[in-house]
Amino acid sequence: MTAHVRLPRVPVPDDPGRRAFLTDVIEGLSADPKRIPPKYFYDERGSQLFEAITRTAEYYPTRTETGILTERAGEIASFVPKDSALVEFGAGSLTKARILLAAAPIKTFVPVDISGTFLEGEATRLSRDVPGLRVLPVAADFTAPFALPAEIAGQPRVGFFPGSTLGNFEPHEATAFLRHAGELLGAKARMIIGVDLVKDPDVLTRAYNDAAGVTAEFNLNLLRRINRELGANFDLGAFWHRAVYNREQLRIEMHLGSKTRQRVRIDGRCFDFRRGETIHTESSYKYTPELFRTLANGAGWRVAESWTDRDKWFAVHALVWG
Missing domain, CATH: 3.40.50.150 (Vaccinia Virus protein VP39)
Incomplete structure (x- = not known):
């Protein structure tokens, strides 16, 4: 069950953190391919969702590292x-x-x-x-x-x-x-x-595509945060989560993909998405x-x-x- 937490107050327009967030999102969505820095996953809800990810059966890094530190x-x-x-x-x-x-x-x-x-x-x-x-x-x-x-x-x-x-x-x-x-x-x-x-790539892809959908919710929460703090109008139901292994780069890539052709508005700017176009939200080398x-x-x-x-x-x- 997803935990419900009190969301932080929306920053005032001249808040430096909000300005940096807005700048990074505008630059990232203007790029080709689109991207958003993964550090913005971690609002209060995102931090709690990540802790939930570490407890999923598929996500081995936390329990494996904890085992090493303990032993x-x-x-x-x-x-x-x-x-x-x-x-x-x-x-x-x-x-x-x-x-x-x-x-x-x-x-x-x-x-x-x-x-x-x-x-x-x-x-x-x-x-x-x-x-x-x-x-x-x-x-x-x-x-x-x-x-x-x-x-x-x-x-x-x-x-x-x-x-x-x-x-x-x-x-x-x-x-x-x-x-x-x-x-x-x-x-x-x-x-x-x-x-x-x-x-083994199969171990990696399972770890970032857990069956319970916690990682998907974590990824989509980034769009929820952008809506709340930057006044965007992302429709979370119009995006899917996917993580794939890039063998050449030795990295997992996390993406949010558009289910349909759509337009999103942020701070008076419009960003068009083709069906299937993705936002690259994280790499894990x-x-x-x-x-x-x-x-x-x-x-x-x-x-x-x-x-x-x-x-x-x-x-x-x-x-x-x-």
Whole structure:
């Protein structure tokens, strides 16, 4: 059953976040092929739907990565300096961070997420559950410049980027993000990162086309958000969800396709759709260990250690900056 949540207030017209959202949507729908950045999936409802996706039978990444973190917690904890500040990029529900926080000598936790309301609730629960931990949530788009809290100055810093979210970036964007993260965390920084591995395409396509339709609802919620926050008139019933594997690019592609010829209006502009035309809403790149090592090296990181599950479906890498 889909959870019903109180939707956030529609931003005022001069809200910077709304302006950026509008600009990205207008540019994306003006492109050929049409596209919208996947970071806009994560309004409050989108964040909750993604958590529901992670519990579907077909979606293996969350349970596989969680298994690695749990089974290798001691080894991973030994990689974390004493009294560290753990900075999680795209924090979400904090489930995986809790595994590290229980095992490693972490003094301060800085969860960073674009969905401020969702983040605040999770941070409050974590502070209640772990009284000795200093929790400093930062509501920000981690793909753009942002500042870390002044309170962690002088502490060793460890980045945490689970969930194979790196795969949502184009390769050049992934390199730029890793370099930015290293510069943000600073000298002698470390990072723990989850990366989805190349595997049987049937496993991949099932994971992004679950039988219960949760991923489809997650994808369509992007259009619902555009309607609500940008005043668009998307008819959600006139679009279908589909995820396909691109063998040449080693990536899953998520699309929203038009069921009919139609016109959509956003902020006084019109966008025409042909029947079958799609909006590319997400790519999820899969890596071999060698491809990831090359990517990390090119961004200024060194792979110090790697852990995988028995089937080699997923990897958790420990990186050292510089």
